Amino acid sequence: MDLINVFDYEALARERIDISSWVYYACGADDEVTLRANRSAFERIKLRPRVLVDVSQIDLTTTVLGMSLPMPIFIAPTALQGLAHPKGECEMARGAALAGTLLVVSTSASRSLEEVAAAAGGPLWFQLYITTRPTAQRLVERAEAxxxxxxxxxxxxxxxxxxERAARYPLSRSIRKANFENESEGDLPDPSCTWEIIPWLRSLTRLPLILKGILTGEDAQRACEHGVxxxxxxNHGGRQLDSVPATIEVLPEIVEAVAGRCEVYLDGGIRRGTDILKALALGARAVLVGRPPLWGLAVNGAQGVADVLAMLRDELEQAMALAGCPHLTSIDRSLVRLPHVP
Ligand SMILES: Cc1cc2nc3c(=O)[nH]c(=O)nc-3n(C[C@H](O)[C@H](O)[C@H](O)COP(=O)(O)O)c2cc1C
Structure with missing residues (x-):
C-alpha cells in the first residue's frame, strides 16, 4: 500500500501491532466524546485564503523557547513506546532527530531517560508526572543531568x-516503565498536587517549565502568574476527563488570557497540514503530535517517524501556499472562519 497520508500509517500500524497495544494507543476515556471532538472540531473550522500573494518560497522555520526548529511541529510525550517498536523511545528519538525536531519523552517511557538521551541526536524535553515529591525530584535531577x-x-x-476500551484488552506485563526501580513507584499520580508545585520545581531546576493540560482561560492566567x-x-488526546472540548475550541480563550506572556502550543487531533494552519491562525506557536509518530514508529521505526513528520510538514507547506502565507508570521486570525455557535 502506498503511504500518502498519516491515516495510511494509522491503518498499517493497526495491522503491525497486537490488539491490546493498538487499543491502548487508540483509545480515549469513557465514551470517547473528547477523542472524537478533537478531530471533528478541526473539520468545522474553515479557512479564508488570500490570493495573488508571492508564495514561491515558503518558510516554516521557527523557534520554541528560543530553540530553532525547522517546522512548528514536535512530538508529544506518549507512554510505553516499546509497544510499537522493540527499541521504543530510543528509536522514536532517532526519528525525531531525522526530522530535525524536538521530542518530549514521557515519565512512563519503556526506556530510561538516560538511554533515550544517549540514543537521541536532537533536542529533548522531559515530561514529568508527579507521583511523590522525592520521586519527582530524582527524575528532574536525572533529566537535567x-x-x-x-x-x-x-x-x-x-x-x-x-x-474503558483499553480495560477490555489488558497490556502484556513484559513492557514496563523503565524510569523506576520498582514499578509501583511510577503508578499513582499525587492527587493532592496544587499550584505550589511550580515554585517547588523552580527551586529544583533551571530548566524552562512548560505546563501541559491547560483547558481554560482561568488556569492559563494562573499559569502566567506563576511565571511558567x-x-x-x-486534553491528553481525549484520555483524561471525557466531555471536555476539543483543544482547538479552547485555544482562542487561552491565547487571549495569556496575552503574550508565554508561548502557547496545542496538541490533540492534529492529522493534517490544514489542522496545523488553523492552530497557528488561532494563536498557537507550534503543535505537538502524539499518536501519528507512534504509527510511524510501529510501521517503520525511526524512518517511519520521520516520514510521518515530513508528511505533516509538507501538508502545512502546501496549505500555506494555497492560503497565501509565505511565512509563519503571515498566518493570523483572519485566516479562519469559526463555526457559527447558535
Ligand atoms: C498512547 C498514549 C500515551 C500517552 N502518554 C502520555 C504521557 O505519558 N504523558 C503525557 O503527558 N501525555 C501522554 N499522552 C498524551 C499526549 O502527550 C498528547 O497530549 C496526545 O496524544 C495528543 O493527541 P493526539 O494523539 O491526537 O496527537 C499520551 C497519549 C497517548 C495516545
Whole structure:
C-alpha cells in the first residue's frame, strides 16, 4: 500500500501491532466524546485564503523557547513506546532527530531517560508526572543531568483517566516503565498536587517549565502568574476527563488570557497540514503530535517517524501556499472562519 497520508500509517500500524497495544494507543476515556471532538472540531473550522500573494518560497522555520526548529511541529510525550517498536523511545528519538525536531519523552517511557538521551541526536524535553515529591525530584535531577532542555509538567492527571476500551484488552506485563526501580513507584499520580508545585520545581531546576493540560482561560492566567515559560493546550488526546472540548475550541480563550506572556502550543487531533494552519491562525506557536509518530514508529521505526513528520510538514507547506502565507508570521486570525455557535 502506498503511504500518502498519516491515516495510511494509522491503518498499517493497526495491522503491525497486537490488539491490546493498538487499543491502548487508540483509545480515549469513557465514551470517547473528547477523542472524537478533537478531530471533528478541526473539520468545522474553515479557512479564508488570500490570493495573488508571492508564495514561491515558503518558510516554516521557527523557534520554541528560543530553540530553532525547522517546522512548528514536535512530538508529544506518549507512554510505553516499546509497544510499537522493540527499541521504543530510543528509536522514536532517532526519528525525531531525522526530522530535525524536538521530542518530549514521557515519565512512563519503556526506556530510561538516560538511554533515550544517549540514543537521541536532537533536542529533548522531559515530561514529568508527579507521583511523590522525592520521586519527582530524582527524575528532574536525572533529566537535567542527562541534557534534557525543558521540563513539561503534565497537570491533567490527578488520577488516570478511565480508558474503558483499553480495560477490555489488558497490556502484556513484559513492557514496563523503565524510569523506576520498582514499578509501583511510577503508578499513582499525587492527587493532592496544587499550584505550589511550580515554585517547588523552580527551586529544583533551571530548566524552562512548560505546563501541559491547560483547558481554560482561568488556569492559563494562573499559569502566567506563576511565571511558567509555556503552556500546552491539551486534553491528553481525549484520555483524561471525557466531555471536555476539543483543544482547538479552547485555544482562542487561552491565547487571549495569556496575552503574550508565554508561548502557547496545542496538541490533540492534529492529522493534517490544514489542522496545523488553523492552530497557528488561532494563536498557537507550534503543535505537538502524539499518536501519528507512534504509527510511524510501529510501521517503520525511526524512518517511519520521520516520514510521518515530513508528511505533516509538507501538508502545512502546501496549505500555506494555497492560503497565501509565505511565512509563519503571515498566518493570523483572519485566516479562519469559526463555526457559527447558535
Ligand atoms: C498512547 C498514549 C500515551 C500517552 N502518554 C502520555 C504521557 O505519558 N504523558 C503525557 O503527558 N501525555 C501522554 N499522552 C498524551 C499526549 O502527550 C498528547 O497530549 C496526545 O496524544 C495528543 O493527541 P493526539 O494523539 O491526537 O496527537 C499520551 C497519549 C497517548 C495516545
Amino acid at each position: 542527562a541534557g534534557y532542555q525543558g521540563l513539561v509538567l503534565t497537570v491533567d492527571t490527578p488520577r488516570w483517566g478511565n480508558k 515559560d509555556a503552556i500546552i493546550v491539551s
